[in-house]
Amino acid sequence: MLKFENVYKRYAETGDVLKNVNFHLKQGEIAFLTGHSGAGKSTVLKLIAVMERATRGDIVLDGQKLSAIKERHVPYIRRKMGFIYQDYKLLQDRTVFDNVALPLVIAGYGHQEVSRRVRAALDKVGLLGKEKKLPLGLSGGEQQRVGIARAVVNKPPMIIADEPTGNLDPELSAEIMALFEQFQNVGVTILIASHDISLIQKMNHRVLQLDHGQLVVG
Numbered sequence: 001m002l003k004f005e006n007v008y009k010r011y012a013e014t015g016d017v018l019k020n021v022n023f024h025l026k027q028g029e030i031a032f033l034t035g036h037s038g039a040g041k042s043t044v045l046k047l048i049a050v051m052e053r054a055t056r057g058d059i060v061l062d063g064q065k066l067s068a069i070k071e072r073h074v075p076y077i078r079r080k081m082g083f084i085y086q087d088y089k090l091l092q093d094r095t096v097f098d099n100v101a102l103p104l105v106i107a108g109y110g111h112q113e114v115s116r117r118v119r120a121a122l123d124k125v126g127l128l129g130k131e132k133k134l135p136l137g138l139s140g141g142e143q144q145r146v147g148i149a150r151a152v153v154n155k156p157p158m159i160i161a162d163e164p165t166g167n168l169d170p171e172l173s174a175e176i177m178a179l180f181e182q183f184q185n186v187g188v189t190i191l192i193a194s195h196d197i198s199l200i201q202k203m204n205h206r207v208l209q210l211d212h213g214q215l216v217v218g
């Protein structure tokens with residue numbers, strides 16, 4: 001599903017921040033991406049999202065080489081991924097329903113299809129009764145579940161999560177991980193950047209560890 005082959009990323013100011021990174025995530029696999037601050041985790045996520053391009057090497061997502069994607073086709077490749085953030089990135093002046101609907105509205109789905117899919121996504125994360133609420137009226141764990149519903153509403157084959165449990169206590173973090181495992185069970189591939197060593201140790205998932213831009217565990 002996702003392959004990094006001899007990937008390097010160089011910035012003029014900082015030099016090589018990723019050095020010869022190689023890994024392969026199979027469909028339906030969950031992996032944690034970990035490492036010290038500055039190790040290159042965010043850079044890996046930015047390359048997958050095609051917010052940045054690799055300096056050398058290949059990244060292959062769902063059979064497509066990202067280096068070959070033209071800038072105007074980037075939005076289409078991004079639809080294969082659902083993004084989840086530490087700070088949820090919800091629109092505070094929009095309801096839960098509208099937040100989750102956003103990717104579908106952008107993709108041009110009709111009203112009925114939007115409604116059906118949003119309700120299905122909210123059902124999956126256990127928030128069907130809260131669709132008219134504003135995000136600030138929800139707990140942190142609930143806001144993150146809105147973020148997850150928004151990420152999966154398009155049914156992407158891959159989820160990319162950047163410190164998704166960073167603002168949550170251990171109990172809520174475990175709930176979020178249980179949700180990820182439900183998506184894994186239906187074949188979604190999930191990459192989770194995380195510093196949360198205790199959570200990583202509790203879960204029996206693959207760990208990709210970066211150290212100064214090199215993959216030292218993978």
Ligand SMILES: Nc1ncnc2c1ncn2[C@@H]1O[C@H](COP(=O)(O)OP(=O)(O)OP(=O)(O)O)[C@@H](O)[C@H]1O
Nearest residue numbers: 011013014017035036037038039040041042043044
């Ligand atoms: N746009 C950029 N221009 C120059 N250097 C950058 C840029 N983005 C990241 N870097 C550098 O690349 C290195 C890796 O940064 P990155 O943000 O990927 O690390 P990280 O593992 O995500 O760290 P953190 O856990 O603190 O978020 C750092 O030395 C950083 O300063």
